[in-house]
Amino acid sequence: MKKVLLAAINARYSHSNLALLYLRGHVSDLPFEIEIAEYSINLDTENILRDIRERNPHAVAFSVYIWNTLIIQKIMASLHEGDPALKIILGGPEVTFNAPYWLSVFPFITAIITGGGETGFRKLLIDDLSCQEQIINEVNPPFREISFPYRHEDFMKLANRYLYYESSRGCPFRCSYCLSSRHDHKTEFRDMYQVREEIDFLVNHGPRLVKFVDRTFNARPGRSRDIWKYIIDAHSRTGTCFHFEIFPAFLTEEDFNVMAKAPRGLFQFEMGIQSIHEETLQMINRYGAWEETAEKIHRVLAPGNIHVHTDIIAGLPGENIFTFGKSFDAIYRLGAHHFQVGILKVLPGTEMRERTDEYGMKYDSAPPYTIIHNQWIGRNDMDIIKTIGEAVDRIYNPGKFQATLHGLEKLHASPFSLFADLARFTAITRCDLHDMHEWKDIAGMILEYISHNFPGTALYITDCLRWDWFTTVKDRRYPSLLAGDIISSGKKRLAALLQDRSFREKQLERGVQISLHELKRAKFFIAETREFREEYTEGMAYCLTIPGKELIFLDNC
Structure with a gap:
């Protein structure tokens, strides 16, 4: 029996590849040995090559994305050089819309499967890995008829990784920068009974995070609301968190009523805002009034039970450094738990790519095709925004x-x-x-x-x-740049005060009691400035945390 290796090279170890699981399920009845191997882009290329060769496959199928394109090109060239008879199959968004280019540069490729992929991959195997045309584009069956991809035996390898799940494919929007918005990508939904059964199956294996990859999860608000209700009723106490990408303008009063019942940590929402400016939103075929969007995001954040992730994209048409700054300020001030400053990727197959000349865009020729400048924003400003994104990620997002x-x-x-x-x-x-x-x-x-x-x-x-x-940090020892004499001398002064009867009596009047032994075990803080004390510590000089006790403020007089 011929072995076909489905190979994924993920952006991080914690990620997994859902597409390969779908392919495996769609050909499970055919006489092939299907094996899945997942790697990370952080692994050494030679180690990946060695592992693939040791598996001794008859064919290798790679899932190609913007983050792994260059690595896969290097790996498949080495594989072909070492074994010209090895069949090499490619699929995924990075090859779907420029397959002729790939074949011109790498003519040894056996086949490129475009589009959804399940039916095309099945056809290739039915034809015993031989094909008259190197580019295979077959129409998939309705999404609800495609088999659920996970098996019980998968979860040993998926431990400590994100579990990806899709209850729908496609997107109702036509954002010009996004592949999911193409007119040939219709929106399809799995039946509700399937979704409930499949969620149960996943949760029974105890994942930390189930990430719905639906491009707009609440495209049908009634349906998304029913799924949220089901998760709240059936899986609130499992310890699993569910991630959804939603469009805030679609949220209704009924949605807010349901969300209010979700315990803290059960849901996290990602909301891509991208820009607050009407002109820019119209140019990218994305609509929605900013005031309404902001109001609904505030309502999601207010109860504090849902982790919220917001996005902005720099380099969009019609937006210069000043208008981008206004978008940044407005989204930042929402106070979401995570704020991602993204840089526009000019992807093959998108309307944005087709408008390159019209918008005066220059972008990297290699993946991920990051914009360099356009007619509204220059190279230097884009470089500043990239650094701003890194600063937000390092300073704001960790909390x-x-x-x-x-x-x-x-x-x-x-x-x-x-x-x-x-x-x-x-x-x-x-x-x-x-x-x-x-x-x-x-x-x-x-x-x-x-x-x-x-x-x-x-x-x-x-x-x-x-x-x-x-x-925020568990270590009670301050790093050297913050320690200084004030911490050690302050702790000594407090120890002396605790031996003063009048000081202890004054603290007791405030309901505070602490011993010298507890002080030695305590995490200690003292403020040097009056401005800080008035703002954060109720005007008190000393602050302690002691195991088993709440935060304690102590006066110094």
Whole structure:
């Protein structure tokens, strides 16, 4: 029996490839040994090659996306050089809309399967991996008739990875930058009984996250509401979180009533806003009034039970650095838990790609086809926005610099001006935010920025950084850049005060009691500036957290 290896090279180890599972299920009755191998782009290419060769397949089918294109090109060329008889099959969005180019550069490719892929892959296997035409484009059956892709035996390998699930395919919108918006991609839905059974199957295997990959999950609000109701009723206590990409303007009063019943941590919503400007939205075929969108996002955020992720895209037509800044400020001020600053990718097969000359666009010729500039925004401004995106990802998104960000924002006219100023500072000092992963490294960059640009606020911002460490990091030992004499001397002063009877009695009147033994085990904070104390610690000088007790504020007089 011939072995066909379905190979995925994912962007991260925590990701998995749903498409290959669908392909396997669609040919399970055919006389082939189907094997799935998943790798990460962070693995060494030679290790991936060695693993594929050791599996000794008759054919290898790669799922090609913008993040793995260059790696797959290198791997398949090496595979062909080592074994010219090996059949190489490609599929996925990156080859669907420029298949002739791939065949011209890599003529040894056996076949490229375009579109949905399930029926085309089945036809290729029925023909025993031989085909008269190298480009295979077959119409899939209705989505509800395609087999559920997961099997019980899959979950050993999927432990600690995201589980992807789709209850619908296609998208009702026609956004010019998105492949899902093409007119030849109709929107299809699985039947509700299938969705309920399939959710049950997934949750029974105890995943941490089930990520619905429906492009607009609430395209049919009544249907999405029924799914939310089912998950709340059946799976609220399982420990699994469900991720949905939704369009906020479609949310109804009934939706908000249902969402209010969801326990914290059950749902997370991703809402791509992209821009708040009507002209830009019209140019990309995306519609919706910003005021209505903002109001509904505020309503999702208000109860605090749903984790919210918002997106913006830089480089869209009609938007310059100033109007982009206004979009940035408006979306940032929503206060979502995660704010992604994306850069436009000019993908093959999209209307945006077709309008390249009209918009005066220049983009990278290699994947992921990132825009360099267009007639509205220049190269230098795009470079600043890229750095802004990195700064937001490092400082805002982890949620561990909230007090510091609040302090920094007070020094600038707007959030965008803050992050633009940080971006310019990192460019001047050649500070690479992309390589900063440790809290203390980011804090050090912020302190350096303050000492150069706002030296008069250094003590206050240092208080903010200490508070962020105190409230978000488990380690009770401060990093050296924040420790200083104030922490050690402050703790000694407090120890002396705790031996003073009048001080202890005054704290008891406030309902606070602490022993010297507890002080030794406590995580300790002291503010240097009155401004910070008045803003965060009720005017008190000392703040402690002790295992088993709530946050404690202690006066020093």
